[in-house]
Amino acid sequence: MALAIDHRSLFEDMVKRTGGSNERVGAFKMLSLEALRQVADGRPGFGVLLDDRLGRDALHAAMEGDLWVGRPVELPGFRPLEFEPGLDIGGALLEWPVNQVVKCLVFYHPDDPDELCRAQEQKVCTLFEAYRRSGHELLLEVISGKHGKIETDTIARALTRFYALGVRPDWWKLEPAADAASWKTITETIANRDPHCRGIRILGFETSQDELLKSFEAAAAFDLVKGFAVGRTIFTDVTKA
Numbered sequence: 001m002a003l004a005i006d007h008r009s010l011f012e013d014m015v016k017r018t019g020g021s022n023e024r025v026g027a028f029k030m031l032s033l034e035a036l037r038q039v040a041d042g043r044p045g046f047g048v049l050l051d052d053r054l055g056r057d058a059l060h061a062a063m064e065g066d067l068w069v070g071r072p073v074e075l076p077g078f079r080p081l082e083f084e085p086g087l088d089i090g091g092a093l094l095e096w097p098v099n100q101v102v103k104c105l106v107f108y109h110p111d112d113p114d115e116l117c118r119a120q121e122q123k124v125c126t127l128f129e130a131y132r133r134s135g136h137e138l139l140l141e142v143i144s145g146k147h148g149k150i151e152t153d154t155i156a157r158a159l160t161r162f163y164a165l166g167v168r169p170d171w172w173k174l175e176p177a178a179d180a181a182s183w184k185t186i187t188e189t190i191a192n193r194d195p196h197c198r199g200i201r202i203l204g205f206e207t208s209q210d211e212l213l214k215s216f217e218a219a220a221a222f223d224l225v226k227g228f229a230v231g232r233t234i235f236t237d238v239t240k241a
Helices: 009-018 022-040 056-062 089-093 114-134 154-164 180-193 209-219 232-240
Strands: 002-004 047-049 068-072 100-107 138-143 171-174 199-202 225-230
Touching (some): 022 056, 089 114, 100 171, 114 138, 138 154, 154 180, 180 199, 180 209, 199 209, 209 225
Parallel strands (some): 002 225, 068 100, 100 138, 171 199, 199 225
């Protein structure tokens, strides 16, 4: 159960709309971390996604304890994918604590134009090679629904393409789906291609809690689905305030 508060452009846009400040974003992320720890109450199975730009203090504080901690590497909103630390992603990862999970979001649809697919795939392959040398774990977040229609096999086709390129992340972070058929094709694809995969975390978008719970119920029957990493569904209203 991970709280996703690694957003950067979302908070920066909110600052502009509300007349707030980036310093208050950092303070909010610290409060979010404190709230998460209160909910966890020392129990295992809790985690957080935090960035080093707006949430640096919270990221450092999160390392003091037993939370699962993921840190984003992508430059927000870019399609094709770009890395926030710059071109030398391998050198950047060598400076990260090894117990921070490398999280990378890619807006990738298997029916994207060939040139766009190749550009994104090349970046993901570069990251995969860098992370294998650095000793971290990798969480690859694939979002297809923002740029195309989602069918039962859409996400499975995207994963199949990455596996064909030799990319085998420790974790996948995938869109919520309320039908068991989609989860069946996804989990079978992963099990057939990488039996050592740690599993799947479900992302949230700004989906309502009711809709998200329907997705959880559909996914719960599949052992590869290990939990969720949700943010905006939980924090959007209180963040604006």
